[in-house]
Amino acid sequence: MAHRSLDRLDKKILHLIAEDARIPFLEVARACNVSGAAIHQRIQKLTNLGILKGSQFVIDPEKIGYETCAFVGLNLKNPENFDDVVDALKRIPEVVECHYTTGAYDLFLKIYAFNNHHLLDIIHDKLQPLGLSRSDSTISYNAVIDRPLPIIDMPIEDCVTDTVEE
Amino acid sequence: MAHRSLDRLDKKILHLIAEDARIPFLEVARACNVSGAAIHQRIQKLTNLGILKGSQFVIDPEKIGYETCAFVGLNLKNPENFDDVVDALKRIPEVVECHYTTGAYDLFLKIYAFNNHHLLDIIHDKLQPLGLSRSDSTISYNAVIDRPLPIIDMPIEDCVTDTVEE
DNA sequence: AATGAAACATGCTCGGA
DNA sequence: TCCGAGCATGTTTCATT
Numbered sequence: 222m223a224h225r226s227l228d229r230l231d232k233k234i235l236h237l238i239a240e241d242a243r244i245p246f247l248e249v250a251r252a253c254n255v256s257g258a259a260i261h262q263r264i265q266k267l268t269n270l271g272i273l274k275g276s277q278f279v280i281d282p283e284k285i286g287y288e289t290c291a292f293v294g295l296n297l298k299n300p301e302n303f304d305d306v307v308d309a310l311k312r313i314p315e316v317v318e319c320h321y322t323t324g325a326y327d328l329f330l331k332i333y334a335f336n337n338h339h340l341l342d343i344i345h346d347k348l349q350p351l352g353l354s355r356s357d358s359t360i361s362y363n364a365v366i367d368r369p370l371p372i373i374d375m376p377i378e379d380c381v382t383d384t385v386e387e
Numbered sequence: 388m389a390h391r392s393l394d395r396l397d398k399k400i401l402h403l404i405a406e407d408a409r410i411p412f413l414e415v416a417r418a419c420n421v422s423g424a425a426i427h428q429r430i431q432k433l434t435n436l437g438i439l440k441g442s443q444f445v446i447d448p449e450k451i452g453y454e455t456c457a458f459v460g461l462n463l464k465n466p467e468n469f470d471d472v473v474d475a476l477k478r479i480p481e482v483v484e485c486h487y488t489t490g491a492y493d494l495f496l497k498i499y500a501f502n503n504h505h506l507l508d509i510i511h512d513k514l515q516p517l518g519l520s521r522s523d524s525t526i527s528y529n530a531v532i533d534r535p536l537p538i539i540d541m542p543i544e545d546c547v548t549d550t551v552e553e
Numbered sequence: 554a555a556t557g558a559a560a561c562a563t564g565c566t567c568g569g570a
Numbered sequence: 571t572c573c574g575a576g577c578a579t580g581t582t583t584c585a586t587t
């Protein structure tokens with residue numbers, strides 16, 4: 222796997238930039254005791270490997286009017302047309318995540334809506350027409366934890382040396 | 388609500404920086420036909436309002452070894468000590484989201500683990516000791532959609548003018 | 554709340570180790 | 571793979587409108 226090629230410096234860079242995409246690369250360089258050019262090259266490499274997939278500003282959903290967050294499990298009448306359903310879901314901007322899952326549901330969604338009424342509209346007007354046999358909503362009152370992947374604890378060094386997975 | 392104070396320029400800025408935190412503010416300025424200083428001031432304002440809560444690089448979970456993503460619903464034996472449980476969950480880095488929810492569960496988690504075995508370890512060794520009466524896991528095979536909040540469609544102009552919510 | 558200019562800091566590239 | 575240097579570019583502040 223790709224992460225076997227990551228060393229301690231890559232890990233430290235990821236740790237620093239994961240939580241602050243605007244941090245100057247020169248500051249990362251100073252924190253790592255290497256040159257700015259080295260950081261530049263490493264980030265280029267991490268991007269080419271597909272480990273870094275871009276950056277984003279974190280926006281508070283409630284502050285821009287999205288007061289309802291919900292997890293919605295779906296079962297399809299015709300599970301054979303997953304792909305069409307997923308394409309349709311991509312055209313619903315309020316659907317921010319869609320997973321193929323084990324267990325009770327064919328698809329599992331995370332949805333942001335302005336309020337509960339808006340959420341119901343989305344489910345009734347946009348999801349139901351996709352051909353659902355069942356849907357199940359869980360509304361989040363409050364996101365008590367919402368943070369990026371753990372970088373510190375990832376198994377980089379362990380994997381770099383001699384673990385063989387191919 | 389805070390978003391009532393946002394105008395079209397704020398919205399355009401949010402739209403541009405939400406999907407690329409490294410975009411030069413001067414480039415945003417050119418796209419918006421205003422000065423760089425104006426963008427600087429606007430982003431400062433959006434930060435002070437709490438609408439912008441920082442920035443992050445997007446890292447591909449699988450590429451750094453997190454091959455299992457799961458949603459876990461929890462019920463507590465003693466629902467009165469939510470707060471202690473949440474504090475404990477914050478100390479488990481693999482728990483990236485935790486929601487208070489309606490419906491079947493007291494808490495609803497999103498967890499990243501290296502593999503299914505690691506996920507089971509987390510649930511058995513770290514979650515069970517918190518005092519669970521029940522837990523229910525749904526494993527994601529594949530995240531088909533994973534994207535930020537919709538900015539274009541948010542109800543900014545509609546709210547700015549004369550909607551009264553206080 | 555926006556501007557332009559100035560001072561300062563960073564991003565990026567290249568030759569060499 | 572890294573470094574250092576050079577130049578292009580971006581960031582931030584401030585006086586002004």
